[in-house]
Amino acid sequence: AAAAELYGYGHSDVLFKPTLASVNQFRPTANGALSYFVGNANVANGYAEDGGFAINGGKGWSAVVFENHQIEINGNVAAAMGNYYFTSADDGKVSKVEYSFGYKRSEDGKLRIFLHHSSKPYEMPISRAEVLAVQDAWANAVVNISNTYLAGGDFVAVAGAAAAELYGYGYSNVLFKPTLASVNQFRPTANGALSYFVGNANVANGYAEDGGFAINGGKGWSAAVFENHQIEINGNVAAAMGNYYFTSADDGNVSKVEYSFNYKRTEDGNRATMDTANDVSNTAMDKASKDISKDLLALQKTNQRLMGGMMCMGLLALVTCGVSIAVAVLVQDCTDSQETSANMAISANDVLLVQDAWADAVLSISNTYLAGGAFVAVAGAAAAELYGYGHSDVLFKPTLASVNQFRPTANGALSYFVGNANVANGYAEDGGFAINGGKGWSAVVFENHQIEIVLAVQDAWANAVVNISSTYLAGGDFVAVAGAAAAELYGYGYSNVLFKPTLASVNQFRPNATGALSYFVGNANVANGYAEDGGFAINGGKGWSAAVFENHQIEINGNVAAAMGNYYFTSADDGNVSKVEYSFNYKRTEDGKLRIFLHHSSKPYSP
Known part of the structure; x- marks a missing residue:
């Protein structure tokens, strides 16, 4: 009755783009509109994506208030633009939505809606202080979960609340590669993340490999401290790279773990983690390192700005002697803020081409080395072509680097790829990744987990x-x-x-x-x-x-x-x-x- 009274269905075309409609974006029929408002389950031939906006997905609304920015009247047509505010009957939270409405008088003399377009509000850019605050909250959450566990409290509930507050599950895709996960490497769901943090035994449908990182496998943590190598902020997305240190509540041993986090603001205004990658340092994680040594963690990550907003997470498989192993690679790069040739369009195909070029470069360096050629020159040329050194900051954390973990200079990167012995002022720990420590690589293959193109x-x-x-x-x-x-x-x-x-x-x-x-x-x-x-x-x-x-x-x-x-x-x-x-x-x-x-x-x- 409300839709028939308020909308122009049956009287004229209706241009309706609901806020939350993505599969069936436009609703030119009354039935499509009804499906959106009351939910697919309550309407014959409704749309599966509809949870029922007018019933707030089952929670209900207690108030709806219009705040007109402007009303423009032209003869028998009126347009209105502004914000409306919806108060949840469940928890009192207020959701702000931007709108445009078009109204015209139908043949029965009633003013009805013929255009309705809603969208989410603009997100304020993230500040460095906000990133640090979220990192503090994450570290405190780990210690709080541990303390609750050791005190015999409901640590699973504490962990669930922390994950809901800190991670973007339910708001966006979350790209999460935990430190100690090798069988179920990626955790795109909240339940998978919870299994990792509190242990498979404490979560329904958890993963067998999970011993409970946040409770240190039963020993607990007494402290967790972030040490940022660099924080890069691009509008409403922030990326952070560095080490964090976890102190065992059992014996005081400190474990050092390498991390990359991406943050973005969700529609409730909070900063949520949407991309998390952890890599165990070669100097830490006692017994856990046994699992890591068998299956080295895999990650290939590109900064959103470098890829024009794309992010990739997946496996980089390098084949030697016919055996595939997973090798962790962490690369984050930013385009030059001066934006010269950066104005050129980037496509998903461009990203795949760069990945192919990177893989081909590793093979070319290996082949040249095995053939006794000038592999250092080949590596130098490849690094100059593929990495942003000299154009922007480059955030590069090589797989096997532990003493000199980060390589902000081209020389440091070259040392890693061809070995300390082959580069002036190289790093002693570098055996030459691109030449596989002298054995070479026969194949390099990217397997992308997810690309936002x-x-x-x-x-x-x-x-x-x-x-x-x-x-x-x-x-x-x-x-x-x-x-x-x-x-x-x-x-x-x-x-x-x-x-x-x-x-x-x-x-x-x-x-x-x-x-x-x-x-x-x-x-x-x-x-x-x-x-x-x-x-x-x-x-x-x-x-x-x-x-x-x-x-x-x-x-x-x-x-x-x-x-x-x-x-x-x-x-x-x-x-x-x-x-x-x-x-x-x-x-x-x-x-x-x-x-x-x-x-x-x-x-x-x-x-």
């Missing part, structure tokens, strides 16, 4: 807008730059493209490349363009100095990905920031590149 295309899109603007303001051939970017980023020529530009009202949809180009660079600069187009990518002549994506959600289903959120455009003229809501769909074309096939900016335009 959409962020790279988004970065490429944002960089393209700024590049087009910069070229225009410099008097260059901005039309050619825009044409090349559109060909690289959009699926024109490969599939249908559904493109509804933000400011298009007469020629709303742009199914061909010329229509898209007209929108981006302006009608005056394109043959057969559309008169309404002033050139979005050049900001109507003023230019943009920055374009930033803020994803509400990214959902990947096979070879198709969907993203929704806000992007923010900063005027090069006066610094004003324009916020636009978007929906993008991406799919991989036959050349292997991920391209846009749906682009809808839903902020209503009032000319």
Whole structure:
């Protein structure tokens, strides 16, 4: 009854993009809307993803309050934009959601909704102080779990609460590779993490290999201390690398463990761990080292900024004498903040190509060494080509380095790969990883656990807008730059493209490349363009100095990905920031590149 009274279903088309809908993003029918509001289980032919927004997934709402930013009335059509606040009837927590509504009068004289688009709010950037606070909370949680265990208390409940507070389970994917996990290496679920921290015997459906890290296998920890090598913050994502030290409550022995953490802010405003990698130091972890020596921990990690927002976690298998072993590699790199050639688009295929190049380089170094050639020169050239030394800071923690754990310089990296004996001022511990200590490698294979690929295309899109603007303001051939970017980023020529530009009202949809180009660079600069187009990518002549994506959600289903959120455009003229809501769909074309096939900016335009 409420949907029939409030929405225009049966009277007109209804454009409804619910906040939490990702698989069935748009709800053009009353039944689809009802499914969203009351839950799939309560509606015939509903959508599986719907938990029931209006019933808060079963917890209910006690209050809903609109806060209008602005209401715009044009004849018989009205548009409203702002925030609404939902108070949970379960725990009193308030959720803030951004909205756009369009209203028009139906033939029965009632004002009804014909457009409804909701999205999550902008996330504030993370500060260094926040990262340190979360690290302190993590360390304190480990000690608290241990103390509760040793005191005979409910340490499992304490651990569960700590994991819920500190990790991003339930908010996002969590990439967690525990120190001592070798059989079940990755822990993408909260239950798997809890099994690791408190032990298989204390968790239903835990993993047999888990003895309970947070209780030190029954001995407990009396202290846990972080020692950061470096913290890198990029907007709402932070990465940290270093060592932490765990003091046994039993005998006072200190165990040193190497770590990498990534943090991002969840929708409740807290910082949550989304990526955790631990590596046992060669000098620590007494009995646990027996398991590690059999199956060396595996991790291949790339910084989000280097990969344009991509993250990879998985196994790097190196084959020698026909036997596969897992070797830990931890690499984190940041692109140059000056962003010169960094404006070039990065694709998932680019990442795979760099991985192939890295693997090929190790083999080339090995083969050259075994053949008696200049393997040091080969290694030097490969390091210069593949690593960011001389371009940015490089956070490199080699697998087998324990004395000189981190290698911030190219010489330190070269020492690790070819051996101390072959490099001036190398490190004595280095036997030459790339030559396998003299035995060589016959094969190197990456096995990616997870790649978040959409962020790279988004970065490429944002960089393209700024590049087009910069070229225009410099008097260059901005039309050619825009044409090349559109060909690289959009699926024109490969599939249908559904493109509804933000400011298009007469020629709303742009199914061909010329229509898209007209929108981006302006009608005056394109043959057969559309008169309404002033050139979005050049900001109507003023230019943009920055374009930033803020994803509400990214959902990947096979070879198709969907993203929704806000992007923010900063005027090069006066610094004003324009916020636009978007929906993008991406799919991989036959050349292997991920391209846009749906682009809808839903902020209503009032000319």
